[in-house]
Amino acid sequence: MDWSVVWEYKNLFITGVWVTFILTLVGISVGLVIGLTTGLMRLSGIGWLQIPAKVYVDIFRGTPLLLQIFFVHFAVIPTIWEDVMKLEVPDFIFSGFVALSLNAGAYIAEIFRGGIKSIDKGQMEAARSLGMSYAQAMRHIILPQAFKRMLPPLGNEFIALLKDSSLVAPIAVHDLTYAANITAKNTWERWTPYITAGVLYFMLTYLLSRVVFWLERRYSTEGEDR
Amino acid sequence: MTERIRIEGLVKNFGSTKVLKGIDLTVREREVVSLIGPSGSGKSTLLRCMNLLESVTEGKVVVGGKDLTAPDTNLDQVRTEMGMVFQQFNLFPHMRVIENITLAPIRVRKWDRERAEQKAMNLLRKVGLEEKARVYPEKLSGGQMQRVAIARALAMDPKVMLFDEPTSALDPEMIKEVLGVMKHLAREGMTMVIVTHEMGFAREVCDRVLFMDDGRIIEEGKPSELFDQPREDRTRAFLSKVL
Ligand SMILES: Nc1ncnc2c1ncn2[C@@H]1O[C@H](COP(=O)(O)OP(=O)(O)O)[C@@H](O)[C@H]1O
Numbered sequence: 001m002d003w004s005v006v007w008e009y010k011n012l013f014i015t016g017v018w019v020t021f022i023l024t025l026v027g028i029s030v031g032l033v034i035g036l037t038t039g040l041m042r043l044s045g046i047g048w049l050q051i052p053a054k055v056y057v058d059i060f061r062g063t064p065l066l067l068q069i070f071f072v073h074f075a076v077i078p079t080i081w082e083d084v085m086k087l088e089v090p091d092f093i094f095s096g097f098v099a100l101s102l103n104a105g106a107y108i109a110e111i112f113r114g115g116i117k118s119i120d121k122g123q124m125e126a127a128r129s130l131g132m133s134y135a136q137a138m139r140h141i142i143l144p145q146a147f148k149r150m151l152p153p154l155g156n157e158f159i160a161l162l163k164d165s166s167l168v169a170p171i172a173v174h175d176l177t178y179a180a181n182i183t184a185k186n187t188w189e190r191w192t193p194y195i196t197a198g199v200l201y202f203m204l205t206y207l208l209s210r211v212v213f214w215l216e217r218r219y220s221t222e223g224e225d226r
Numbered sequence: 227m228t229e230r231i232r233i234e235g236l237v238k239n240f241g242s243t244k245v246l247k248g249i250d251l252t253v254r255e256r257e258v259v260s261l262i263g264p265s266g267s268g269k270s271t272l273l274r275c276m277n278l279l280e281s282v283t284e285g286k287v288v289v290g291g292k293d294l295t296a297p298d299t300n301l302d303q304v305r306t307e308m309g310m311v312f313q314q315f316n317l318f319p320h321m322r323v324i325e326n327i328t329l330a331p332i333r334v335r336k337w338d339r340e341r342a343e344q345k346a347m348n349l350l351r352k353v354g355l356e357e358k359a360r361v362y363p364e365k366l367s368g369g370q371m372q373r374v375a376i377a378r379a380l381a382m383d384p385k386v387m388l389f390d391e392p393t394s395a396l397d398p399e400m401i402k403e404v405l406g407v408m409k410h411l412a413r414e415g416m417t418m419v420i421v422t423h424e425m426g427f428a429r430e431v432c433d434r435v436l437f438m439d440d441g442r443i444i445e446e447g448k449p450s451e452l453f454d455q456p457r458e459d460r461t462r463a464f465l466s467k468v469l
């Protein structure tokens with residue numbers, strides 16, 4: 001095993017960590033916004049809001065992420081940018097942002113929906129009977145309680161997203177997996193590039209799981225005297 | 227006396243089942259009315275139609291002169307004037323007792339925190355739970371929770387209080403403390419509609435008792451009349467089971 005090749009290609013790995021981190025961060029942030037919106041749409045009880053939300057969730061949960069990435073990168077983005085807007089296609093990482101956010105949004109929507117539905121109906125009724133609007137009741141009563149229950153599944157989703165972000169490597173986004181692949185290909189070294197990427201992924205997931213754990217602890221003690 | 231709530235020809239369907247089959251009812255200012263009847267007869271549904279927590283299929287619900295079934299009625303506004311107390315208390319478990327009570331005054335009435343807390347403390351004193359202000363609901367007994375729930379509803383200075391079996395989830399020794407608070411409210415002149423199985427309480431405190439069965443009001447009258455000389459067979463049959 002030759003570790004020097006990793007050192008030689010260290011800049012690729014540093015970029016890789018950074019790109020993987022950004023992909024995950026964008027996926028989580030945009031995914032949360034899409035997920036909350038879609039989850040609320042599905043709970044709205046209004047047909048023309050519910051149906052598109054359900055179709056979106058079903059499609060993105062029912063097809064492989066890799067295919068979604070190809071679909072966004074090779075079909076959707078070029079069509080919109082080149083054919084409609086007559087512009088050059090954006091950087092490949094943009095396709096990664098879009099595909100990962102849409103995919104995460106679908107899973108997060110289901111987590112939100114489950115979390116909100118798990119709150120007793122009486123909570124909403126009590127809030128509304130006090131004259132609070134639907135939005136106020138959601139914000140002050142339902143979501144804070146639902147959020148606590150959603151944290152563990154959200155944490156799992158965030159970690160899954162971090163690992164799944166490696167699926168953008170085939171469209172040549174310079175993430176950590178891409179760095180390992182290129183190093184291995186160029187140097188004919190079989191082991192060390194992948195071990196390095198694995199260790200770095202592990203460190204990232206470990207870090208993320210600590211953040212989630214800290215959040216869970218913080219929110220699960222809310223509601224008790226500290 | 228002026229009317230507080232007027233219900234005309236109220237019909238409520240859940241899907242294809244008719245749960246309320248034409249209810250006419252007027253509750254006057256300062257009146258204390260109880261709804262009794264077998265389980266499933268539609269008492270809760272009727273109560274929940276009074277603040278439109280349940281949508282109305284047909285008919286009219288007029289509260290304080292406002293027709294709640296009119297499309298342009300601001301229901302949030304109307305509900306601020308109608309307190310509701312639930313069988314399962316429905317306290318907000320993620321908030322301390324005092325926050326449970328101040329939330330709506332602060333968010334809906336836009337009171338500042340100090341004013342809302344002062345009011346909340348007065349109400350807690352009234353229901354005998356001053357020392358529980360900083361506690362979370364899970365630390366309270368059922369009876370204490372229900373008294374907090376009453377204080378929470380009162381914090382909005384409602385003109386009517388609606389109670390849906392407020393003591394049915396409570397142990398016998400706690401029932402008394404909750405009924406005590408309600409009795410006190412009634413004496414102060416609060417307009418109240420109470421779904422209850424506490425016949426002794428209904429007899430002592432209420433001005434009028436309505437007996438419901440199968441989505442209709444079968445009989446109504448002063449407690450002494452309805453309990454002692456029921457006119458309808460169904461009322462008699464029900465009372466013979468519960469008294
Ligand atoms: N949300 C609902 N959906 C369908 N049926 C309901 C709903 N709420 C109540 N019902 C039905 O309406 C009838 C009256 O219920 P309810 O008003 O709760 O009666 P009560 O309070 O007198 O026991 C019952 O048969 C009940 O099953």
Ligand SMILES: [Mg+2]
Pocket residue numbers: 269270271391
């Ligand atoms: Mg009931």
